[in-house]
Each structure stands twice: as C-alpha cells, then as structure tokens.
Amino acid sequence: MNNSIRVNCTKxxxxxxxxxxxxxxxxxxxxxILMNQIVxxxxxxxxxxxxxxxxxxxxxxxLLAIYKQPGMIKFEISDEGIAFQRAAYKEPNxxxxxxxxxxxxxxxxxxxxIMDKVEFKTEGPQNTCILYKKI
Amino acid sequence: MKITQEIKDNTVIMTLDGELDASSSxxxxxxxxxxxxMKYSKILVDCQNLHYISSAGLGVFISxxxxxxxxxxKLIFYNMQEKVRNVFEILGLxxxxxxxxxxxEARTIANE
Numbered sequence: 001m002n003n004s005i006r007v008n009c010t011k012x013x014x015x016x017x018x019x020x021x022x023x024x025x026x027x028x029x030x031x032x033i034l035m036n037q038i039v040x041x042x043x044x045x046x047x048x049x050x051x052x053x054x055x056x057x058x059x060x061x062x063l064l065a066i067y068k069q070p071g072m073i074k075f076e077i078s079d080e081g082i083a084f085q086r087a088a089y090k091e092p093n094x095x096x097x098x099x100x101x102x103x104x105x106x107x108x109x110x111x112x113x114i115m116d117k118v119e120f121k122t123e124g125p126q127n128t129c130i131l132y133k134k135i
Numbered sequence: 136m137k138i139t140q141e142i143k144d145n146t147v148i149m150t151l152d153g154e155l156d157a158s159s160s161x162x163x164x165x166x167x168x169x170x171x172x173m174k175y176s177k178i179l180v181d182c183q184n185l186h187y188i189s190s191a192g193l194g195v196f197i198s199x200x201x202x203x204x205x206x207x208x209k210l211i212f213y214n215m216q217e218k219v220r221n222v223f224e225i226l227g228l229x230x231x232x233x234x235x236x237x238x239x240e241a242r243t244i245a246n247e
Contacts, residue, residue, distance in 0.1 A: 011158035107190035
C-alpha cells in the first residue's frame with residue numbers, strides 16, 4: 001500500500017489527508033479514540049502548513065509519508081513554506097483564549113498532547129515535521 | 136458539513152452533521168456570529184452526527200463562549216460521540232463548557 005500522499009495547499013485537501021491516514025492505519029485495528037487522535041494530530045500539522053506556512057497557495061505542496069515501525073507509527077510531513085519557529089511557541093492558556101474570544105492557537109497543543117514525540121527540522125528550503133506515536 | 140437550526144421555546148437547537156475542520160469551521164463561525172442568535176437565551180448543540188472536530192472547530196466555540204456568557208446565553212452540547220468528546224477533554228474544554236449526554240438533560244440544564 002502506498003505510504004505517502006502529496007497535496008496542494010488548499011484547506012479542502014485536509015479531508016483527503018484524513019481519509020488517507022485513516023485508511024493506512026485501518027489494518028492496525030486501533031480504538032476509535034486513538035485513531036481519531038492520530039488523524040487529528042496529522043490534520044493539525046497539515047492545516048498549519050497549508051494555512052500559515054504556505055498561505056493557502058494552490059501552487060505549493062505538502063507531502064505526508066507514514067512509516068510503521070515496531071510498536072510505533074512515524075509521520076513525516078514536509079513542505080517548502082515558512083518554517084515553524086518552535087522556540088517562539090507558547091502553550092496556550094485556554095481560559096485566556098475564552099476571555100479574549102481567540103479562535104486560533106490550540107492546534108499544536110493538541111499535537112503535543114497526543115503524540116509521543118514531535119520534531120521540526122529544516123534542511124535547505126525543506127521543512128519537515130516528524131510525529132511519533134507509540135501503539 | 137451541514138448545520139441546521141430550529142427555534143423552539145426561546146431556544147436555538149443547532150444540529151451539526153459532518154466534520155468540523157479548518158475548512159468547514161468557517162460555516163459554523165458564520166452561524167454563531169449571526170446577530171439573530173443573540174435574541175435567544177439558550178443554544179443547544181446536537182452533536183450526534185458530528186464525526187470529527189479539529190482545533191479550528193474548537194476555536195470557533197472558544198471564540199464565542201465569553202460573548203454568550205456575557206449575554207447570559209447558555210451554550211449546551213449534547214449527544215456527543217466519545218471520540219469527539221475526547222478532543223474537548225484533551226484541552227480541558229469539557230470542564231469549561233457544558234457537555235451533557237442527551238437532549239432531555241440539555242433541556243433540564245437549559246431551564247435551570
């Protein structure tokens with residue numbers, strides 16, 4: 001089975017990515033909750049890359065590759081947009097977000113809480129986010 | 136994503152059908168931003184057919200919560216699938232929002 005998918009940077013493609021991850025992980029017979037969490041974490045990274053790193057430019061692309069390893073699933077999501085500045089990232093205060101009526105800023109918090117390890121790498125023009133989940 | 140609204144006894148019953156992601160959450164934001172919604176004191180959100188929610192969907196609810204509270208509008212979620220409720224729980228939103236099991240319980244809490 002193909003382990004990668006390449007889509008251009010439009011939000012409509014997030015559904016395609018979620019369906020691809022769901023289908024790829026189907027054979028692992030994960031619980032509904034775990035499957036949903038993993039799909040969500042990948043969706044959040046892809047949404048950030050499409051919207052923030054590539055400004056929904058349909059001429060730009062993101063690539064997702066999934067690797068099954070013993071007791072672990074690894075996701076590599078690459079693009080050539082603006083790199084995520086992890087050093088500048090702050091965990092959101094949800095109560096403060098509510099008070100301020102803030103819409104964004106909780107996606108990476110979800111990813112960090114769901115995944116076992118989250119890495120961001122930049123090599124030349126290419127940025128890669130690597131997500132690890134023990135199963 | 137399909138969103139339908141029914142008005143009954145000063146209450147908006149909003150039914151969510153589909154997946155709320157970064158693409159579809161714009162529609163939910165439009166519904167919750169409509170000035171007419173502020174005329175009602177209760178908004179009950181039926182989540183039975185809400186199969187997925189991402190941070191963008193959560194963010195829409197987060198962004199309207201204070202405005203509804205200030206206007207003394209009760210926002211109550213019911214019939215939520217376990218996997219969707221789990222996403223609220225990961226961020227602790229289940230403690231900051233009202234999520235109940237079914238329509239009857241939602242009505243009871245709305246009328247308290």
